[in-house]
Amino acid sequence: MNPWFETVAEAQRRAKKRLPSSVYGALVAGSERGLTIEDNIGAFSEIGFAPHVAGHKPARDLSTSVMGLPLSFPVMISPTGVQAVHPDGEVAVSRAAANRGITMGLSSFASKPVEEVVEANPNTLFQMYWTGTRDAMIQRMDRARKAGAKGLIATLDWSFSNGRDWGSPSIPEKLDLKTMVNFAPNVLPHPAWLLAYLKRRELPDLTAPNLQPPGGVAPTFFGAYYEWMQTPPPTWDDVAWLREEWGGPFMLKGVTRVDDALRAVDAGVTAISVSNHGGNNLDTTPATIRMLPSVAEAVGSQVEVVLDGGVRRGGDVAKAVALGARAVMIGRAYLWGLAANGQAGVENVLDILRGGLDSAVLGTGHASVHELGPDDLVIPAGFTRTLGAGSSSTGGAGGAAGAQAVVATASAAAPARTAAKTTRTRTVKPLAKAEAEKK
Incomplete structure (x- = not known):
């Protein structure tokens, strides 16, 4: 089989074939009925392009920057744990990102140490959850800073939702002889995945080395997860404290509401x-x-706004930038590439996204990705959702009044092409069909 693939969808098909079902299921993930993960992907297809027929620019500049770091095109690696996907794990992803000129986001739950990942790509952002004691968090930040991480990502967008209608994958806490015997029926049908590890004379490492305390041992993934669940949720004062302790470029990940975006600005973040x-x-x-x-309308003039979720094509990148994102972050897309063909597979995915973005910038008649805007899109009536605009907020763009003004501005600016507006009733596909299409 030709190792090259032409779409992210094909990378996902190959990943599903190569990975044990428990590993693949962990990457697909989602929660409860899976409606949000389905909408993350499907919503992009509801937006159309409004291309020009002539006057296209012979060369396009796709470069930008986020948090002071240059990007050859507006895509960043979102931090994810890639335990058991590929022996090279996040190091392979980091090398691919460096080769394509983009920033690497490294999860504190990752399978590879921050030192190795930063060595592979100096433009690395270290990600942390609010987990453990403040002293433990300071130690983790100090380690990442010493390793050379250029910025910090604080992830707060998880509420530990339980259960999936299609069932959660069975994942062991550690690999020993008994576990290997029990999982043999799951692993043996995927010899290519198994051989990749056996050639290295190793088994998947299910620990989180970046959470290892000084003089201690790295916790298992589930041990780290348990600590996270037992840590009291952070306040906005805690967010400000974390930003101050880091003392450099700082991204808050998980913002969906206007009032939260305004509070993030008050907390002094660099990006959301x-x-x-x-x-x-x-x-x-x-x-x-x-x-x-x-969100972009509310705070985009004060902090950098990036989008994370559902990006599978270069056209998706263009749509996000046109609607106010400085860049996008990708997760599952590069994981499919990593599973399909290691570092080369991640580079393949990035090339697909770059090519699709360049086509969109070309077709809409622009010379730079920064020229993209709502006029380049066909946006159906009722497409956008504004959350938290009626809640009170401190400072920022003027609290509740500022948020209400944002709603009026965003509503006026969104679907610019009134002739192309359509009234659409969004229907939710039956779960079985949605899952079949997703997989």
Whole structure:
């Protein structure tokens, strides 16, 4: 089989074939009925392009920057744990990102140490959850800073939703002889995945080395998850404290509401990520692309806004940028590439996204990605969702009054092409059909 693939969908098909079902199921994830993960992807297809027929620019500049770091095109690697996907894990992803000129986001739950990942890509952002004691968090930040991480991502968009209608994958806490015997029926049908590890004379490492305390041992993934669940949720004062302790570029990930965006500005963040944790948070939360315009309108002039969730094509990147995102972050898309063909597979995915973005910028008649705007899109009536505009907020753009003004502005600015507006009733596909299409 030709290792090259032409779409992210094909990368996902190959990943499903190569990975044990428990590993693949962990990557698909989602929560409850899976409606948010479905909407994250499907909402992009509701937006159309309004291309020009002539006057296209012979060269296009796709470059931008986020948090002071250059990007050859507006895509960033979202932090995810890639335990058991590929022996090279996040190091392979980091090398691919460096080769394509983009920023790497490294999860504190990752399978590879921050030192190795930063060595592979100096433009790395270290990600942390609010987990453990403040002293433990300071130690983790100090380690990441010493390793050379250029910024910090604080992820707060997970409420530990339980259960999936299609069932959660069975994942062991550690690999020993008994576990290997029990999982043999799951692993043996996927010899290519198994051989990749056996050639290294190793088994998947299910620990979180970036959470290892000084002089201690790295916790298992589930041990780290348990600590996270037992840590009291952070306040906005805690967010400000974390930002101050880091003392450098700081992104708050998980913002979906206007009032939260305004509070994030008050807390002094550098950037915010409009994210619903890839559909792994509260199910029925709207797609991030639906919530992006109001958040970008509220705070885009004060902090950088990126979008995370549902990006599978370069056209999706263009749509997000046109609606106010500085860049997008991708998760599952590069994981499919990693599973399909290691570092080369991640590079393949990034090339697909770049090519699709360039086509969109070309077709809409622009010379730069920064020229994209709502006029380049056909947006159906009622597409956007504005959350938290009626709630009180401190400071920022003027609290509740500022949020209400944002709604009026966003509503006026959104679907610019009135002739192309359509009235659409959104229907939810039956879960079985949605799952079949997703997989």
